[in-house]
Amino acid sequence: MTSQTANIRAHAAFLAAAALLSLQACSRPAAATPAETATVPAEYITAASDVEAGRYLVKIGGCNDCHTPGYVEGLAMTGKAMPEADWLMGGDVGFSGPWGVSYPANLRLSVQNMTEEQFLELSRAGRGRPPMPWPSLQAMSDRDLKAIYAYIVSLGPKGHPAPAALSPGVAPDRPHIPFVPQMPTTQVPVKS
Numbered sequence: 001m002t003s004q005t006a007n008i009r010a011h012a013a014f015l016a017a018a019a020l021l022s023l024q025a026c027s028r029p030a031a032a033t034p035a036e037t038a039t040v041p042a043e044y045i046t047a048a049s050d051v052e053a054g055r056y057l058v059k060i061g062g063c064n065d066c067h068t069p070g071y072v073e074g075l076a077m078t079g080k081a082m083p084e085a086d087w088l089m090g091g092d093v094g095f096s097g098p099w100g101v102s103y104p105a106n107l108r109l110s111v112q113n114m115t116e117e118q119f120l121e122l123s124r125a126g127r128g129r130p131p132m133p134w135p136s137l138q139a140m141s142d143r144d145l146k147a148i149y150a151y152i153v154s155l156g157p158k159g160h161p162a163p164a165a166l167s168p169g170v171a172p173d174r175p176h177i178p179f180v181p182q183m184p185t186t187q188v189p190v191k192s
């Protein structure tokens with residue numbers, strides 16, 4: 001290969017790479033401003049149906065961690081998976097903190113009674129108590145939220161409603177998990 005041919009080849013490769021880069025630049029939307037990142041327009045999940053996409057989002061979104069009591073403990077400690085028929089039924093053990101006491105809602109009952117539009121509004125507003133990860137719902141695209149809605153509705157109603165939340169200062173009359181930093185009760189000897 002002469003040095004001239006090598007030059008031509010290198011030049012052609014450079015042009016091809018430049019063309020590809022400019023193509024990518026054209027097909028990509030301009031960088032989002034901070035205000036725009038509140039809603040995510042891009043779609044990344046492809047699934048056979050909305051219900052399938054919703055099942056996947058619920059699994060990776062960690063929704064079962066709180067809304068399905070025993071789900072994490074079962075998988076982590078005994079390897080026993082909670083049957084899907086029992087998912088998202090909420091629980092009677094509250095989470096207490098400066099917000100009072102919140103209970104993981106029985107989504108199988110509450111979401112059934114919402115229209116898709118109401119579910120989207122509730123998720124976007126995110127005005128509920130911790131430790132519900134409201135920012136995670138707020139960051140989802142409308143399509144993701146619609147898929148989660150479709151999945152929860154597909155599970156059908158089951159169980160009983162979670163107890164009503166308590167305001168700060170009201171003593172809970174049932175078990176609750178305190179979300180308040182605790183001081184260690186035993187002194188760890190300091191090594192000299």
Ligand code: HEC
Binds near residue numbers: 064
């Ligand atoms: C760390 C625990 C936790 C996780 C994880 C969690 N939630 Fe929640 N969720 C709660 C609690 C507690 C409430 C009740 C909040 C309140 O009292 O305002 C709640 C409330 C809700 C509500 C409102 C229901 C109603 O009846 O008003 C929806 C909808 C919801 N969660 C959906 C989800 C979805 C979808 C996921 C997964 C992406 C999820 N949650 C993950 C704890 C959690």
